[in-house]
């Protein structure tokens with residue numbers, strides 16, 4: 034399977050991700066100090082993961098550190114589960130032309146990120 038990354042509008046994905054995350058978990062909004070730069074950081078992190086998606090070694094350290102940061106912020110498993118829903122929604126909005134296979138692969142990649150953060154992998158709702 035190969036994700037057609039060029040079909041993803043990353044700035045839109047990052048924007049929609051946070052909008053729908055805050056719809057799902059209202060109190061999370063106050064945890065973010067500067068949403069504009071946060072969207073950029075998220076976009077860069079997501080691109081980094083996708084570029085290295087077949088290179089676990091390169092991602093391990095990076096995602097471990099990023100996960101530590103999320104843990105220090107007090108984020109819990111439930112936030113990651115809500116994040117999954119927001120993420121899948123944002124991908125569908127930002128890349129309407131990609132196929133179901135690609136969406137499923139992105140879901141798996143998201144779950145892997147969360148696992149490497151140090152949380153339980155996020156579950157498919159079906």
Ligand code: HEM
Pocket residue numbers: 061064065066067071074075078079082099102103106108112113114115116117146
């Ligand atoms: C799924 C649920 C998630 C929640 C609820 C969440 C929440 C947060 C919060 C509250 C912050 C701190 C913002 C601040 O300090 O102002 C943060 C930082 C960050 N998050 Fe997440 N996050 C999630 C998933 C992800 C994912 C999947 C990625 C990308 C792989 C990601 C990438 C980042 C980055 C790059 C930062 C900035 C780290 C830094 O300041 O060095 N997050 N996140």
